[in-house]
Amino acid sequence: MKYAQEDAVEKATILFWKKGFQGSGMRDIQQALDMRPGSIYARFQNKEGLFKLVVEQYVAHSKDKLQSVADSDTPLLSLREFFKTALINPDELRYMRQCLLVKSITELELIGDVGKKAVLEGMVLLNNCFANIIEKAIETKELQDTTPVAFAADWLQNQFVGLRAFAILQTDDSAIEKMIDKVLYDLTAQWPSD
Amino acid sequence: MKYAQEDAVEKATILFWKKGFQGSGMRDIQQALDMRPGSIYARFQNKEGLFKLVVEQYVAHSKDKLQSVADSDTPLLSLREFFKTALINPDELRYMRQCLLVKSITELELIGDVGKKAVLEGMVLLNNCFANIIEKAIETKELQDTTPVAFAADWLQNQFVGLRAFAILQTDDSAIEKMIDKVLYDLTAQWPSD
DNA sequence: ATTTTACTTGAACGATCGTTCAAGTGTGTG
DNA sequence: CACACACTTGAACGATCGTTCAAGTAAAAT
Numbered sequence: 001m002k003y004a005q006e007d008a009v010e011k012a013t014i015l016f017w018k019k020g021f022q023g024s025g026m027r028d029i030q031q032a033l034d035m036r037p038g039s040i041y042a043r044f045q046n047k048e049g050l051f052k053l054v055v056e057q058y059v060a061h062s063k064d065k066l067q068s069v070a071d072s073d074t075p076l077l078s079l080r081e082f083f084k085t086a087l088i089n090p091d092e093l094r095y096m097r098q099c100l101l102v103k104s105i106t107e108l109e110l111i112g113d114v115g116k117k118a119v120l121e122g123m124v125l126l127n128n129c130f131a132n133i134i135e136k137a138i139e140t141k142e143l144q145d146t147t148p149v150a151f152a153a154d155w156l157q158n159q160f161v162g163l164r165a166f167a168i169l170q171t172d173d174s175a176i177e178k179m180i181d182k183v184l185y186d187l188t189a190q191w192p193s194d
Numbered sequence: 195m196k197y198a199q200e201d202a203v204e205k206a207t208i209l210f211w212k213k214g215f216q217g218s219g220m221r222d223i224q225q226a227l228d229m230r231p232g233s234i235y236a237r238f239q240n241k242e243g244l245f246k247l248v249v250e251q252y253v254a255h256s257k258d259k260l261q262s263v264a265d266s267d268t269p270l271l272s273l274r275e276f277f278k279t280a281l282i283n284p285d286e287l288r289y290m291r292q293c294l295l296v297k298s299i300t301e302l303e304l305i306g307d308v309g310k311k312a313v314l315e316g317m318v319l320l321n322n323c324f325a326n327i328i329e330k331a332i333e334t335k336e337l338q339d340t341t342p343v344a345f346a347a348d349w350l351q352n353q354f355v356g357l358r359a360f361a362i363l364q365t366d367d368s369a370i371e372k373m374i375d376k377v378l379y380d381l382t383a384q385w386p387s388d
Numbered sequence: 389a390t391t392t393t394a395c396t397t398g399a400a401c402g403a404t405c406g407t408t409c410a411a412g413t414g415t416g417t418g
Numbered sequence: 419c420a421c422a423c424a425c426t427t428g429a430a431c432g433a434t435c436g437t438t439c440a441a442g443t444a445a446a447a448t
Contacts, residue, residue, distance in 0.1 A: 022216050023304045026406055036427050037407070043425080047406065098300065102359055106297045110217045123363065154360065154369070155376060162356030165296055166348065169317065175348070181386040182349060189383050192375040220436055230397050231437070237395080241436065 005043065006057070008033045013054045018095045020103055021051055022110050048111065052118045058100050059122035066129035075133050076142040076184065083160070083180045087167040097167040099160070101126070123157075130156045148191055159183045199237065200251070202227045207248045212289045214297055215245055216304050242305065246312045252294050253316035260323035269327050270336040270378065277354070277374045281361040291361040293354070295320070317351075324350045342385055353377045 015024045015032045026047060030037060044050040065082060072078035087097055104111065104119045111119070131153035137143040163183065167176050209218045209226045220241060224231060238244040259276060266272035281291055298305065298313045305313070325347035331337040357377065361370050 019303060020216075020301060022214075023301060025404075027404080038409080038428080039426055041407070103300045105359065105362065106292065106300045107214060107217060109213060120363075151369075151372065155373065158356035158360045158373065160356075161359045162352035162354075165299065165355045166352045168299065169314075175345075178345065178386060179349065179352065182380075185386055186376075186380040186383065189380065192372060192379055219434075221434080232398075232439080233396055235437070 008035065008043075009050070009053050009057050012050055013058060013100070014095075016051060016054050017098070017100050017103070020107055021047075021115065022107055048115045051111070051115045055100070055104065055115065055118040055122055059118075059125055062126055063129055066126065066133065070129070070132040070136045072136075073140065074142065075137045075140060076187070079133060079137075080180060080184055083163065083183070084177065086160075087163055087176050087180070088173050094168070097164055099164050102161050102164065127153055127157055130160075143188060146191075151191065152187065156183075156187065159186075202229065202237075203244070203247050203251050206244055207252060207294070208289075210245060210248050211292070211294050211297070214301055215241075215309065216301055242309045245305070245309045249294070249298065249309065249312040249316055253312075253319055256320055257323055260320065260327065264323070264326040264330045267334065268336065269331045269334060270381070273327060273331075274374060274378055277357065277377070278371065280354075281357055281370050281374070282367045288362070291358055293358050296355050296358065321347055321351055337382060340385075345385065346381065350377075350381065353380075 011032045012024075012029060015028055019028065026037060026040070029040065029047070029050070033040065035043075040050065044053065069075055069078040069082050089096055101119055101122050104115075105123075108116055108119065131149055134143060134147060134149050134152050134156065138145050138147060138149070163176070163179060166179060170176055205226045206218075206223060209222060213222065220231065220234070223234065223241070223244070227234065229237075234244065238247065263269055263272040263276050283290055295313055295316050298309075299317075302310055302313065325343055328337060328341060328343050328346050328350065332339050332341060332343070357370070357373060360373060364370055
């Protein structure tokens with residue numbers, strides 16, 4: 001039964017990712033999960049409860065991917081690959097270019113407290129993952145040890161947000177690659193002092 | 195009568211900015227504009243027609259501000275000020291930190307063709323404004339003349355998107371200022387060659 | 389003075405929203 | 419064999435959605 005639950009959450013993820021929280025109606029959800037309303041409410045409490053699980057699973061998945069970047073021998077090279085696979089994908093998966101968390105932030109006012117909390121905590125958690133990558137890159141000498149870790153983590157997360165918004169509108173994949181190169185260049189460059 | 199129309203569009207802008215297209219119900223709109231449904235439909239055709247006007251007015255306003263940055267004697271210094279005023283504002287105007295266009299892009303699938311077109315054309319138009327600023331900054335020698343104008347314009351627009359997402363979640367204004375400094379530093383830095 | 393025009397009102401439309409619930413199904417436990 | 423339990427179904431709930439429309443008002447055009 002647990003497998004069926006994860007599978008259902010995965011299907012819901014695709015829907016929320018494409019249409020957002022508000023844009024995904026219970027009838028869309030019923031169709032996507034092939035479940036009747038009673039079953040959904042018995043399992044997930046309500047729409048927001050399902051959304052919370054979706055966000056948590058999304059964050060956990062993202063965390064794993066960022067962690068394996070940090071665990072690489074050359075984290076910065078892995079980071080470039082991570083960016084590429086996240087931002088350049090076939091047309092039918094284009095919706096994935098947008099970050100589910102960032103998309104949710106734009107409609108945060110319309111989501112209840114439970115969902116809101118999951119989204120914000122997810123952002124913090126992924127921020128930590130970015131910080132881990134930077135720390136590891138300093139260890140491997142890919143980054144100068146003067147790099148301000150916390151600030152660079154915020155910055156990197158930002159860059160990812162900007163890149164995803166760019167990639168959503170972009171038809172030319174090579175432009176995205178160039179943009180990724182610029183990010184990685186600026187990451188190794190100088191940082192403003194306090 | 196024209197004044198009343200602009201005033202109404204302005205009030206609708208605040209609503210759409212805060213709640214998004216989908217999140218703003220016709221009853222919210224009726225209340226915000228202090229107009230009855232019949233009047234709204236007589237004037238604006240429908241919800242999407244009003245949204246289109248909102249987007250167009252927003253873009254025109256943004257264009258003016260970016261143009262005056264480009265017209266400055268020191269466009270890069272003006273750009274920094276523009277970023278600051280756009281991203282750092284009192285709490286009751288916090289909703290403005292998000293870009294209305296970017297927010298709309300996240301729900302583009304749910305907006306009709308008319309509104310979608312207005313949003314996408316707005317993005318292109320503002321992109322041109324960013325390009326103008328960069329060209330002007332090259333003229334004033336604030337930027338190297340090797341700076342790739344079109345690419346840097348895309349990049350700058352991206353940075354703005356990322357910054358706005360950052361600023362929305364940020365409580366510490368000085369962190370935002372530091373982030374702006376980093377953007378302006380990277381703008382003057384080296385660009386990846388083709 | 390009369391018609392036209394632009395705009396206004398507010399009740400009401402059908403559709404869709406998130407949610408509830410009585411009733412049923414199948415599996416595991418005592 | 420009976421009972422509990424987790425899960426299922428689908429009709430139906432009241433609320434809200436975007437929109438329509440007949441009727442009214444005020445000012446401009448004829």
